[in-house]
Amino acid sequence: MSHPDLNLLVTLDALLSEGSVARAARRLRLSPSAMSRQLARLRETTGDPLLVRAGRGLVLTPRALELSGRVAHLVEEVEAVLRPDDRLDLARLVRTFTLRTSDGFVENFGPALIAKVGAEAPGVRLRFVPKLDKDSTPLRDGSVDLETGVVGASQGPEVRAQALFRDRFVGVVRVGHELCRGEITPARYAAGQHVLVARFRPEKGPIDDALEMFGLEREIAAIVGGFSPALALARNSDMIATVPERHTGNLRTGLFSFPVPVSIPEITVSMLWHPRLDADPAHRWLRECVRAICVKPPTDPRPE
Template identity: 75%
Template sequence: MSHPDLNLLVTLDALLAEGSVAHAARRLGLSPSAMSRALARLREATGDPLLVRAGRGLVPTPRALELSERVGLLLEEVEAVLRPAEALDLSKLTRTFTLRASDGFVENFGPDLIARVNREAPGVRLRFVPKQDKDSGPLRDGSIDMETGVIGKATGPEVRVQALFSDRFVGVVRADHPLSAGQITPSRYAAARHVLVSRRGSEKGYLDDILEIQGIRREIGTMVGGFAAALALARASDMVATVPERHTRDLRADMFSFALPVPVPEITISLFWHPRMDADPAHRWLRGCVRDVCAASAGQGRAEA
């Protein structure tokens, strides 16, 4: 089935407005012969002569008069679609954005982000969903609007990425834990029982690979799916939780935190979104809010260090 030539709508609008092939041709910058051919195509497409000779001029048929108003409205709608987006009015914006992030990110950055959004765009709601993996499928299909985390092998090559801040891992124990006194050596750290954070239920983590290079092996006492759960267990037991420092700042407030006794590379927390959202004004505004909130929090973290 052939698709209609939508350019014919522009031609029909000019012919109906001018009532003359020559005048319509001048209006559209065409030659009279090209306009005559376009009129022939319109007649074939509609099954109606549309304009018929009356003396020296042309008059519209009833079908042409019926189409006249509809064609004008259609062209107005097309022009509106192709017109650049109007300036974003945050006070009138009504929209729900879905952000996929870890519990730690939501707990530490969520309150400031929500407060910022409420001040600038009261009609906007944020919906946070947990990170089960690093698959970029939800960004592609639009089920989430943006995501925060560390770049992984499952991150799609087309996904836009912007670094937010760097974080480092620290050890955390309850306030009166034996490790809260004295020097924390690699052997003391490894000898304690540890909470392993693994979303996939693995019995070995990123940190274990680093420790093994230095001939150290820690004892895993239990495994959990998130940093909040790891800290809750460490607070109520003799176990050690190893967590990102800035992600868990508030959760560690009443606990003893210490620098790891082995060198561990920092991680970069980034913001991810699909390229189709690049030019969306509201999405661009929210990306800026996330960046600002994270920058302010990172600066506070450096000041407290």
Template identity: 70%
Template sequence: MSDLNLLLTLDALLTEGSVAGAARRLRLSPSAMSRSLARLREATGDPLLVRAGRGLVPSPRALELRERIGPLVQEAQAALRPADALKLDKLEREFTLRTREGFVENFGAALLARMASEAPGVRLRFVPKSDRDSGPLRDGSVDLETGVIGSTMGPELRTQALFRDRFVAVVRDDHALARGRLTAKRYAAGRHVAISRRGTAAGPIDDALSTLGLSRDIAVTVAGFAEALALARGMALIATVPERHTGHLRAGLTSLALPLALEPFTVSLLWHPRMEGDAAHRWLRGCVRDVCTAQPASVAHRAPSASSSR
């Protein structure tokens, strides 16, 4: 029997003043209650209830415990009951979201508006996602994270798909690629901005080009989407970025579907399982999911050609 059950048994015995009454209260047999009383006597080193005639009377130690046990049992039972229904209008809490650049620019305003209308006391803190380390979710410094699920993700993490995305080529309107049919050869021949958080330019785009016997002319490598798009906006460079994740960042630029055999990818929401049952955290996850689902995907100005040939 657990310590909490012993406390419940002791509370029932002291309240009823009899083994039979306590047994009825806890829906136990009299023999089971007698065994529990024996365990309580052994644990406390006191007889607790002493026979007097046909009944039982509490010992001085039992009278002392009766004043303390009742509130303890009530607190324990309250702690183990399901949490009260979440009252969003009364919720005061701060959540930390770790995302790559582009998420706040595209989804941040809609997310804040949704939260302000439902839970004005909730605050958000966005922090940059510089790697795929799951440590911040594990240690609690981050509540939620967005990203593409990879092999380095902790196996215990919970995930939920938010949206599908694909890479597009982005140039300014006066760039040569903004006119005419985009082919893999024309795409590869242009000067490119490569994006790599680790400083290495090669990636899935280069692998797809390599299968066609092509390679990019990389003029510069940067760490993020916003930097790549800023350079493409200011110079005759090609930035290849995720379409939905960079929607607002690409405003005023020409976006082109890639003439390459690249599979779309899924951006997901990640959190630690200890937050699974937290009502406020569950509400926040729903807000992020709804906002990302409602945000329409921007359409590339050019459809890819039927062939990926040069």
């Protein structure tokens, strides 16, 4: 059984609403002869003449009159299906978004993000899950809606990414630590005991490479999996934590922060999502909320 050409619905709607081949042709930007050919196809498909001559004009047949309202409604429905859905009623939106982030992101940006989301869409709930690795599978399979972090080589090639902010590293010690007094030189910085943040595997990083240029090597006294435990150790011992400034702003309250005395590259923190959510109005709104919270400029680290 052959399927009818659904493009004919648009032509039929124009002919029935205009009641004229010439006016329908102008409406669809076709030539009168092309519209006449379309009318001939419609007559063959429906088995009805649809428009018949009456004096100098055309009138609708009973079948055409019966179809006119239904066809107009069908065309509206089809256009609505194919049109981008920009309608978003935040007051009525009920949805849970799952965000995969580091503990530092939740602790530093989470309260402001939750407050903003709650004020704009009371029915939306945010679910934060830990980021244990950089595998893109949770984004692909839909178990995670949005992720934050540094884009790495292991990221799936189809994953979308948008930069949120650049972050620099700062050193952090407890108030009263010997580094709170005097100039912090590479030698003084390296001489202390350090807590290393290594989520995936312990290894030397850019800080160690920069110290090697001065002929220095730091002593790693402890290894932890996140910024929060690193700062907790620094707060309650003489160890030095080196952490991203923006990512740990709230966590460093009551601690002494200082610029790292060697040159190390900044990192770019981005949000990542799967392309199937690109056009989703609710997800676009969530991305704007995250961006709005994260774009505020940082302050310089100063001794407290």
